[in-house]
Amino acid sequence: MKHSLLLLFFSLHILAAEPEFPLTADSKPQAAVAKGTLIKDSYTAPESSVFPGTVREYQIYLPAGFDKAKPVHFMVFQDGVIYQAPVVFDNLIAKKDIPSLVGIFIKPGVVPAANDNALPRFNRSYEYDSITPTYSKFLIEEFLPALEKKHSISLSQDPNHAAISGNSSGGICAFMVAWHRPDRFRRVFTGVGTYVGIHGADQLPVLVRKIEPKPLRIYLQSGTGDNNLYCGDWWMANQMMERSLTWAGYDVNHAWGEGGHNQKHATQIFPDVLRWLWRDWQTDIEVKANPKAESKWKGYEVVNESSWHPVVTDLKKTMFIDFYPPLISMADGTVLFTNQGNLMQLKIGEHISPRYEVETGLGGFPAMTINHHGHLIAVLNDMVCAKTQMISINEKGIFEAMPHYFMDNIQSLAITSDDRLFAWGNLGSAGYVCTYRGTEWQVDPFTEQENFGKGRIALSPDQTMLYISGSKSNRVAMGQIQKDQQVRHTDGFVMLDEFGDTPDTEKGLCVDTEGRLYVATSLGIQVCDQAGRVNFIIPTPKPAHDVCFGGKDLSELFIACGDTIYKRPTKVHGVVSGQQAPIKPAPPKL
Incomplete structure (x- = not known):
């Protein structure tokens, strides 16, 4: 009897365990592929900033053979380097699956502690979970111009040349930047996106249906093991977002799985996500609203x-x-x-x-x-x-x-x-x-x-x-x-x-x-x-x-x-x- 109960226990544990998400060769360093470089730095926001007094670390990926004299495609990430992105960039740029681009990996702001016995102010939820245009204003009007000036980089002003991504709260943040400013970003990837009621993102599935479609291309990832907390069900929320985006006629794709609230599944699929987001990049085709004329927007x-x-x-x-x-x-x-x-x-x-x-x-x-x-x-x-x-x-x-x-x-x-x-x-x-x-x-x-x-x-x-x-x-x-x-x-x-x-x-x-x-x-x-x-x-x-x-x-x-x-x-x-x-x-x- 004891052996039977133990067998049942371990069987249930195996069934409940999160599946593995092995990486493909595109996410692993390849000896024959030229490597880009990473620059580490930090940014301290002035008192005039929308996030005054915050300090944030960031890294910049510069592709092999990068020419600073020309405006460049770029992709912004929240929470720093995620999804093995620099390695994937090296491999896909070499294959010409995506354009030669600059990667910008930004961490959320922190207001340093006043003394050794005090707690810093962690701005992550305030910046990332908000549905207001505050973070997009910070990123587009303050941070990116400062980065361009300091590092002598010219980022393309064409919104079709810009992508943005993030995981969890970084995902909803990425979506909101593009939502508020499709004149600057039109390609979005969110992993286990926090489309729940922390700072109002639970409204999005309805507002996506009510507001005139925007020129965005969006890829969503989530899984059955995603969070289910006081503020909402991430797995259900991501499906609602995908259904609303499809109903409204957006260029949208998704990857559902059995993973939890982490980066594992998103990291595995990231190379294919990039191929989909940047498809037709060599012909420079514009990302348009309602591209298939299938929107049901009233x-x-x-x-x-x-x-x-x-x-x-x-x-x-x-x-x-x-x-x-x-x-x-x-x-x-x-x-x-x-x-x-x-x-x-x-x-x-x-x-x-x-x-x-x-x-x-x-x-x-x-x-x-x-x-x-x-x-x-x-x-x-x-x-x-x-x-x-x-x-x-x-x-x-x-x-x-x-x-x-x-x-x-x-x-x-x-x-x-x-x-x-x-x-x-x-x-x-x-x-x-x-x-x-x-x-x-x-x-x-x-x-x-x-x-x-x-x-x-x-x-x-x-x-x-x-x-x-x-x-x-x-x-x-x-x-x-x-x-x-x-x-x-x-x-x-x-x-x-x-x-x-x-x-x-x-x-x-x-x-x-x-x-x-x-x-x-x-x-x-x-x-x-x-x-x-x-x-x-x-x-x-x-x-x-x-x-x-x-x-x-x-x-x-x-x-x-x-x-x-x-x-x-x-x-x-x-x-x-x-x-x-x-x-x-x-x-x-x-």
Whole structure:
């Protein structure tokens, strides 16, 4: 009986043991192959760094016959030298399976201990597990330029010539660098990547599906014995990432096995990973988004594979107010915006000119809309007369004052086709919708939003619902407009996606004829269906604070991002509620 139990115990132990991952000849030194050289050094970050005071060791691999005079392909690794990479580089470069490249092996930063009885600050998880662009900023804007200068190396600026890799937390770090900066890195390998909930990476499988596909080539490795801890299941998370990347149309490959949370399997397959990542390198073929046109990204219902085009590049905040004024559009596709207090119009053909010869006293129009007569209804900050007033301006530029309102800091206006006017502003710390009912303004108490921040409002296509966004909230409230113009049944109907440290933006709003809601956020233009679900996100060149439709047939999407207005063609048409009859959109789908 004892012998039987011992036999069973050892049999189970053998079954549970991790398999061996023997290395191939490509991972072993070959006598006939020229060897590259390794340079060891360290980098101390200045106080101005995103990682101030950190010290990190690094090594640089220079291939045999390296010519410092020419820009060179390169590959960055987290956690120093891993995967037998220098040896593999020697062998595959000699075979011309990969280009002659520089390897950069960086260890995570450490803030040295203050004294012998103190602990250093280990930055690895803070730097590597984060989904913010902080590490990519450090690597691309600080570390690599310093390395180039110190070692007289010229790294290629072509993102197709750059790869990045890492294991475990170094893997998620490598992915995030390429994700945030595909303009610098387009080839990624992650071994047992930490796509779990340490600093938000568990969001990635969903966001990969929602955000427009990026031009990346990605290889993932994990195994059934990978970690399963308080923050998630690595094996499941890697499979979810692979399925999401495939669904979204990425150029993705994977190697699954029975290994644990280590480098063994990744080291074994590394030569083949490099061949796959750098395939066609001799023809210098560009790594593209959605290369097989198989992406299921829902955004392709609205946009094609075009890009944003800048149309205004000198937008400035209006003097005396601390946010950018809005973009609004007219029925003929003209887009209006305020620049340094002057109301400008952007017509089809990108012709920019003043809209009216109106003295604004440099205060400009912090809120404005257009009614069915084509008249501009606006809040005028008259800094010369030190007053704020509501005005109406006709097509000839003649304006008249409207009845006084008692809201502080009116930030947004919306109007229906039958001239029901709504404003969003503040009374103390709370925000409210204020309605104009013929002769006077009334505050609607049912629309109160505490600590909502700077707000924007927009009407649904059928003009029966009012959307309310706030710069300090990740929700867009929605209320129903009653026959007496009061807004009722207000709820935080839409929950926007957030990703890492998302700064406050004014979150401008617009809708299309099919009922989609477009919200300008620092993550991009978040597009929601009629049921309030974020279906997809259109990335923007910089954090966006406003969005509207304009151009021919209201088929171009305009965004304001800091000092620049961009546009992009779409397959849909926008709505200008005050200038057209209500439109009943179709009901939502899955």
